[in-house]
Amino acid sequence: MVVLAGVSVIVFGLVHLVPGDPVRLALGTRFSQDTYDALRERSGLDQPLVTQFFDWLGRALSGDLGVSFRSGDTVTSLIAERLPATLTLAFASILVALVIAVPLGTISALRPRSIIDRFATLISQFGISVPEFWMAIVLILVFAGTLGWLPSGGYVPLSEDPLGWLERLVMPAVVTGVVSGSVITRFVRSSVLEALGADHVRTARAKGLPERQVFTWHVLRNALLPLVTVTGVQLAYLLSGVVVVEIVFSWPGLGQLALQSVQARDYPVLQGAILLFAIVFLVINLVVDLLYTAIDPRIRR
Amino acid sequence: MSGQPVLEVEDLRVRLRTPRGPADVVNGLSYTVGAGETVAVVGESGSGKSVSVLALLGLLPSGVATVTGSARLQGEDLLTMRPDRLRQVRGPGAGMVFQDPMTSLNPVLTIGRQVVEGIRAHSDLDKAAARRRAAELLAEVGLPDPEGTLDRYPHELSGGMRQRVIIAIALSNSPALLIADEATTALDVTVQAQIIDLVEKLQAERGTGVIWITHDLGVVAGIADRVLVMYGGRCVEDGTVDDVLENPVHPYTRGLLGALPDLAQPAVDGVVPDLATVPGVPPAPTDLPKGCVFWPRCPVRGDARCETEQPPLTVIGSADVVLPHRAATWCTERTFGAESPGVGRTFGAESPEGGLR
Numbered sequence: 001m002v003v004l005a006g007v008s009v010i011v012f013g014l015v016h017l018v019p020g021d022p023v024r025l026a027l028g029t030r031f032s033q034d035t036y037d038a039l040r041e042r043s044g045l046d047q048p049l050v051t052q053f054f055d056w057l058g059r060a061l062s063g064d065l066g067v068s069f070r071s072g073d074t075v076t077s078l079i080a081e082r083l084p085a086t087l088t089l090a091f092a093s094i095l096v097a098l099v100i101a102v103p104l105g106t107i108s109a110l111r112p113r114s115i116i117d118r119f120a121t122l123i124s125q126f127g128i129s130v131p132e133f134w135m136a137i138v139l140i141l142v143f144a145g146t147l148g149w150l151p152s153g154g155y156v157p158l159s160e161d162p163l164g165w166l167e168r169l170v171m172p173a174v175v176t177g178v179v180s181g182s183v184i185t186r187f188v189r190s191s192v193l194e195a196l197g198a199d200h201v202r203t204a205r206a207k208g209l210p211e212r213q214v215f216t217w218h219v220l221r222n223a224l225l226p227l228v229t230v231t232g233v234q235l236a237y238l239l240s241g242v243v244v245v246e247i248v249f250s251w252p253g254l255g256q257l258a259l260q261s262v263q264a265r266d267y268p269v270l271q272g273a274i275l276l277f278a279i280v281f282l283v284i285n286l287v288v289d290l291l292y293t294a295i296d297p298r299i300r301r
Numbered sequence: 302m303s304g305q306p307v308l309e310v311e312d313l314r315v316r317l318r319t320p321r322g323p324a325d326v327v328n329g330l331s332y333t334v335g336a337g338e339t340v341a342v343v344g345e346s347g348s349g350k351s352v353s354v355l356a357l358l359g360l361l362p363s364g365v366a367t368v369t370g371s372a373r374l375q376g377e378d379l380l381t382m383r384p385d386r387l388r389q390v391r392g393p394g395a396g397m398v399f400q401d402p403m404t405s406l407n408p409v410l411t412i413g414r415q416v417v418e419g420i421r422a423h424s425d426l427d428k429a430a431a432r433r434r435a436a437e438l439l440a441e442v443g444l445p446d447p448e449g450t451l452d453r454y455p456h457e458l459s460g461g462m463r464q465r466v467i468i469a470i471a472l473s474n475s476p477a478l479l480i481a482d483e484a485t486t487a488l489d490v491t492v493q494a495q496i497i498d499l500v501e502k503l504q505a506e507r508g509t510g511v512i513w514i515t516h517d518l519g520v521v522a523g524i525a526d527r528v529l530v531m532y533g534g535r536c537v538e539d540g541t542v543d544d545v546l547e548n549p550v551h552p553y554t555r556g557l558l559g560a561l562p563d564l565a566q567p568a569v570d571g572v573v574p575d576l577a578t579v580p581g582v583p584p585a586p587t588d589l590p591k592g593c594v595f596w597p598r599c600p601v602r603g604d605a606r607c608e609t610e611q612p613p614l615t616v617i618g619s620a621d622v623v624l625p626h627r628a629a630t631w632c633t634e635r636t637f638g639a640e641s642p643g644v645g646r647t648f649g650a651e652s653p654e655g656g657l658r
Contacts, residue, residue: 199404202360206399207419207470208392217418218407296409297454 007278008060008271012053015270022069022265043069056271065275066268068261075272078257085155086253089176089246090238092169096177097184097234102227104181105188106220109196120185127182136175136248143171153249172249176242180234184227191226195219224295232288239284240277305376306333307477307510308357308395313370313380315349315356315534317586324586327353328534328594329370334478334510339501341525341542342514343557347583349534350514351400354480356380358395359387375477392423396471400483402463406455412439412466413451416473423474438469442499461492465499472503479504480512485520497524518561522546527624530554533584533594536614540626550617550628553579553595593630603632 023039040046044055059066065075104124108117144152150167158165195201196219204218205211243255254273261269293299315327327349334340342350355361356368357379372379374394379387391397399405406415416435420426426434432451439447442465455463464484471479481500485493501524504511513524521528521542528545530538530553538551549555556579581598590596592608599607606612614627 199399199401200407202355203397203399203405203415203467203470204407204418205360206358206391206397207422208388208390208474209418209422210388213418213422217410222407222409297411298408298456 003282004275004278008057008275009053011271011274011278012049012056015267015274016049016052018262018265020265022267025265056268060272060275065272068269069266070261070264070269075268078269079254079272079276082252082254082257084157085251086239086255088155088158088165088169089172089242089251089253090235092173093176093180093238093242094231094235096173097179097181098231100177100181101184101188105185106192108185108189109192112193117189120189124182124185127178127185131244132175132179132242133244133248135178136171136245139171139175140248153251155250155252168249172242172245172251175245176238180238184230184234187226187230188223191223192219195222198222225292228288228291228295232284236281236284239280306335307338307375308334308512309371309373310357311371311373313353313356313372314368315352315361316367317352317361318365318367319587321587325589326534326586327356328589330531330534330536332529332536332539334512336477336510337504337508338526339504339511339513339524340527340529341521342512342529342531343516343518343521344531345516345583347586348531349586350516350531351482353531353534354397354482354512354514357480358391358397359384360397389423392419392476393474394476395478395480396474396476398464398467398471398479398481398484401487402460402467403487405467406463408455410454411451412453412455412458416451416466416470419470419473435469435473438473439466441503442466442469442472443495444469460488461495464488464492464496468496468499468503472507472509475507476509478510478512480514482514483516484513486515486517493520500524518546518557530557533589534586535594535611535629536627537595537630538626538628539614540617541624544617544624544626548626550626550632551595551630552599552601552632554628556598556600595630601632606631 023036023043023045027036027039037046044052047055056066063076065079067074068078071078104116104120108114108120111117140152143150150171151164153172154168156164156168198218201214201218204214209218240254242253243259245251246253246255247259254276258270258273260266261273310333311331313327313330314325317324317326330349330353332340342353344350352361352366356366357372357374359368359379359382361368368380370380374390377390379390382390406412413432413435416438417428417431420431420434421428424431436447436451439450444450444462444465450458450462450466455466458466468484479500484500485496488496497520500511500513503509511524513520515521525542528539528542529536530545530551532553538545538549538554545554546558549558556577559577560579562576579598584590584594584597592606592610593599593612596602596607602608604612612629612631614629616625616627618626
C-alpha cells in the first residue's frame with residue numbers, strides 16, 4: 001500500500017513534468033482562447049497540481065481513473081479493452097520462455113562445457129542482445145512474407161476465432177518468449193549447477209537413490225526457488241507491456257496504450273496505465289513470495 | 302576381527318583433472334577393514350583422506366576423477382561395478398556420514414522424507430512401514446520425539462541432531478561398512494563425544510566395520526582398533542592404535558603426535574611452551590616430490606634414497622601378528638628415540654632449516 005502511494009505520487013509528478021500541453025494537443029491547431037479555457041477548466045488542469053493530485057487520488061481510490069482527454073472514454077474501459085490482449089501475450093510468452101529455458105538450462109548444467117551447453121550459451125546471448133524489433137521484423141519477413149504461413153499482426157479474441165487468435169499470437173509470443181527465455185535459461189543453468197554441487201546431493205547419492213530421484217528431488221526441487229523469482233520478474237515485465245513488439249505486430253496491448261497516451265499527453269490514461277503496472281508488479285511479487293513459502297520451509301514461520 | 306574382511310582396498314589411486322594439470326590425490330593405498338573393526342584414517346587436510354573414501358562409493362565427479370586399483374566390499378569390487386549395482390550397494394553395503402551436518406541434508410525436504418527415501422530405495426516396504434522404520438531409527442540414534450522429528454525440516458534441528466539423522470540414514474539399511482568422513486569435526490566437543498559413543502554402540506550391536514576419517518588424534522585413540530596415517534595420498538604408517546600412537550616410526554607420524562599439546566606437563570616457570578608444529582605445508586598433489594612424499598618437510602632425512610625414491614611400506618617388528626605395524630620410511634632406527642617423551646617438543650628444532658617454522 002505504501003509502495004502504491006509512493007508510486008502514484010511519483011507517477012503523477014513525472015507525468016506532469018513532461019513538457020507539452022494536453023489541451024492544446026487535443027484541440028488541434030485552430031481554436032479560440034475561450035474553448036481552451038473551458039476545456040482546461042473542465043479537465044481540472046487549471047487547478048494547482050496538489051489539488052489535482054488529491055482529486056485524482058480520491059477518485060482513483062473509488063475505482064474511477066478519470067476520462068481520457070483524447071477519446072472521452074473512461075480510463076478503466078480503455079484499460080479493460082486492452083487487458084485481454086496483454087494478458088494473452090504475457091502468459092503465452094512466459095510459456096514459450098519456460099518451455100525453452102527449463103530444459104535447455106538443465107541440460108547445460110548437467111553437461112557443462114558440452115556442445116549443448118555452448119550452443120545454449122550462444123543462443124541465450126543472442127536472445128538477450130538482439131533487439132526485439134529486429135527479431136520481430138525478421139520473423140514477419142520470413143513467416144508472413146516469404147512463406148506466408150502466418151498473418152503479420154493484429155489480434156482477434158479467442159472467443160471469436162480460436163485459430164486466428166493462435167496464428168496471430170505465435171510470432172509476438174515467440175519474440176518476447178525468446179528474450180525472456182534467454183534470461184531464464186541462464187538462471188536455470190546456474191541454479192541447477194549450484195544445486196548439483198550441494199552436499200546434500202552427495203548424501204542422496206550415498207543413500208543409493210536412483211539417479212533420477214536424486215535429480216528430481218534433490219537438484220531440481222532446490223533449483224526451483226531462483227526459477228520462481230526470475231520468472232516472476234519476467235512476467236511482470238511482460239505484463240507491463242512490451243511496447244516495441246506490440247507496435248511491430250499491431251498488438252493492441254497496454255504498452256501501446258501507454259505509448260499513445262504519452263504522445264497525446266493524455267494524463268489520466270497514462271496515470272491509469274502506470275498505476276496498473278505498479279499494481280501488477282506488487283501482485284506478482286506477492287504471488288512469488290507466497291510461492292516461496294510453499295517451496296522453501298525455511299521461510300515459513 | 303576374524304573371518305573375511307568387510308572391505309579390502311588394494312593399490313587405490315585417484316587422479317583428478319584440475320586446471321593446473323593432473324593431481325595425484327591418492328597414490329596406492331591398501332588396507333582392510335574387518336567386521337566390527339574401526340579403522341581410523343588420519344592426516345592433514347589435503348592428504349587424500351576424504352577423496353580416498355568418496356572414490357570407493359563412486360561419489361567423486363565422474364568427468365574429473367580417474368580411480369584405479371581395487372576395493373572389494375564383501376568380495377565384490379566397488380571400482381569395476383556397474384552403476385546400477387553400485388547404487389544398490391550404497392546403503393546396504395556401505396553407509397556414509399559426512400563432515401558438515403548443516404549442509405548434508407536437503408533443506409527443503411522433511412527429515413522423514415529423507416530417511417524414508419533411503420529405506421525405500423532398497424526395500425519393498427510401503428510408505429507407512431518405511432515411516433515406522435524411520436521413526437525406530439531416529440529413536441535408535443537417540444533423537445527425542447522421533448515421530449515428531451520426522452515431520453520437521455533440517456533447519457529446525459541443531460547440528461548434533463542433524464548429524465544423528467545423517468547417521469540414522471547411513472545405518473538405515475544395516476550396512477556392512479560405515480564410513481564416517483570427519484563426522485564430528487563440525488560439532489562441539491560434548492556433541493562429538495555423544496556421536497562417537499553412539500557409533501561405537503551401534504557398531505558393537507551390529508558388527509559393522511567402520512572407517513573413521515579424522516584429523517583428531519584424541520578421537521583416534523578413543524575409538525580406533527587400527528590407524529592408518531595418510532600423507533600426500535599415501536599410507537605412510539599403519540598398525541594397531543597402540544603401535545602407531547605409542548611407538549610411531551615415520552617422522553611424519555612422530556611430528557603429528559609431537560604437535561599435540563601436552564596438558565599434563567604445563568608451563569615451566571609460568572611459560573607455556575609454544576605448540577610444536579611440523580614445519581611447511583603438504584606437497585601439492587599436482588607436483589609430488591620424486592622421492593619420499595614427506596622428504597621436503599622431513600627433519601631426519603636419514604637415508605640418501607629418501608630424496609629420490611619412495612620408501613615402501615615395510616613391517617616394523619614382528620610380522621607374525623594379525624595387524625603388523627608398517628611404515629613407509631627408511632629411518633626405522635628411531636634416531637631421536639620415540640620412547641623419550643621430549644621428542645615431540647624438539648621435533649621442529651631438528652629440522653634441516655633449523656628451528657620451528
